[in-house]
Amino acid sequence: MTDFNPMNSVDINAIEEKMKAAALDQHRGYAQNHYGEVQQYRSTEYVPKSSACGYQVLREPAWNKGLSFTPDDRVSKNLTGLIPHVMESIQTQSARAMKMINTRSTPIDKYLYLSSLKGQNMDLFYRVLIDNIRELMPLVYTPTIGDVCLQYSSLYTRPEALYISIKQRKSIRTMLRNWPYPEPEICVVTDGSRILGLGDLGVNGVGISIGKLALYTGAAGVDPSKTLPIVLDTGTNNEDNLKDPFYLGLRHKRVSVETQQEFMDEFMEAATEVFPNMVVQFEDFDTEKAFNYLDRYRNKYRCFNDDIQGTGAVVLGGYIGAVNLSGVPLEEQRLVFMGAGSAGVGVAKQLV
Numbered sequence: 330m331t332d333f334n335p336m337n338s339v340d341i342n343a344i345e346e347k348m349k350a351a352a353l354d355q356h357r358g359y360a361q362n363h364y365g366e367v368q369q370y371r372s373t374e375y376v377p378k379s380s381a382c383g384y385q386v387l388r389e390p391a392w393n394k395g396l397s398f399t400p401d402d403r404v405s406k407n408l409t410g411l412i413p414h415v416m417e418s419i420q421t422q423s424a425r426a427m428k429m430i431n432t433r434s435t436p437i438d439k440y441l442y443l444s445s446l447k448g449q450n451m452d453l454f455y456r457v458l459i460d461n462i463r464e465l466m467p468l469v470y471t472p473t474i475g476d477v478c479l480q481y482s483s484l485y486t487r488p489e490a491l492y493i494s495i496k497q498r499k500s501i502r503t504m505l506r507n508w509p510y511p512e513p514e515i516c517v518v519t520d521g522s523r524i525l526g527l528g529d530l531g532v533n534g535v536g537i538s539i540g541k542l543a544l545y546t547g548a549a550g551v552d553p554s555k556t557l558p559i560v561l562d563t564g565t566n567n568e569d570n571l572k573d574p575f576y577l578g579l580r581h582k583r584v585s586v587e588t589q590q591e592f593m594d595e596f597m598e599a600a601t602e603v604f605p606n607m608v609v610q611f612e613d614f615d616t617e618k619a620f621n622y623l624d625r626y627r628n629k630y631r632c633f634n635d636d637i638q639g640t641g642a643v644v645l646g647g648y649i650g651a652v653n654l655s656g657v658p659l660e661e662q663r664l665v666f667m668g669a670g671s672a673g674v675g676v677a678k679q680l681v
Contacts (some may be wrong), residue, residue, distance in 0.1 A: 386406050387411060390448055390449055391451050394450070396412060397418065423456045430457075430465075437484075439468050440477055441484065447489075459547055462547060466548070469543045469544065470544055477536045478534055480533075481534075481535065482575045482577045490539055490560060491504060491558070495561070495584060501600075502602065508557060510555070510557075514608065515551065516557035516558070518611060519535065519537055521533060521562075521565065522534075522613070522615040523671075524613045529565055532565070532576075532579075533576075534560060537612055538560060541610075557607070562579050564581045565578055565579070565582070609632040611634040612634075616674070619634055623637060623638075636671040640676060644676045644680070645680055
């Protein structure tokens, strides 16, 4: 069995050249790893994967192979002594990871272990997820991700997304360019205003963007370096968040609907300018904004709303199959919808 590597389909040399050029253009002299940490190396230029060595390799989850580094790799990358001598296949490391997951007693603890693994070794994280997708899908997404979002500010240990505040609206392009992987093809963006059935969670809703994109790779094979989770912070009307000393978002009520609209316009324009080939997926905006943004942008940008269009398409497919199996003609079917949220209305629009 060939070891899974979600980076195999990527032209690594092309990416390295683009990242190097970007670093030189911005005159940084720094390289930013997946943790969001900015590190200055001996050279003032970006350090490509081929030149990285020692802890530079082990601390970058897109490069780290754990115990799968070959003897030659360990010598050429100055890893001897930094990791145990034994060499293991990714399958053995995956089995160890699942053993550790199963020692955790709560879904949140299991999620935190997986999140930590993702921040250390991206290949291993997705190997574990793909090999155990039925068991782990409820951990990386619903229902566990709902509890994660509720507690996100307290659970926070490292950045995993782009956090774009309305206070920084003049720097949206700069923040987008700060993302360490060039040319993402799909982003999941939320403002946290209606997360699952939990209401306004503010910046804590970023967990939904992170979880959804993890499934894009684990279940659909999307290259993780081509994904970008984003949260837009315009404040929150959640009093618990505003009183929480650890809350990571802006500590004020949401700005006016008009100001949010202006901010969203600026974001969409900037995102398309910086990443012209990227699809923008709207996720868990409150119902009014969800329909408004979709209608406003659908004919101008590459975008869709998962709650309205994605859920609707899936339910439509299931409904057609069910009608065929039932033997009852379509014109004799009766449909009842409970609630009028973005998903419910989106399903109704697809079916009717």
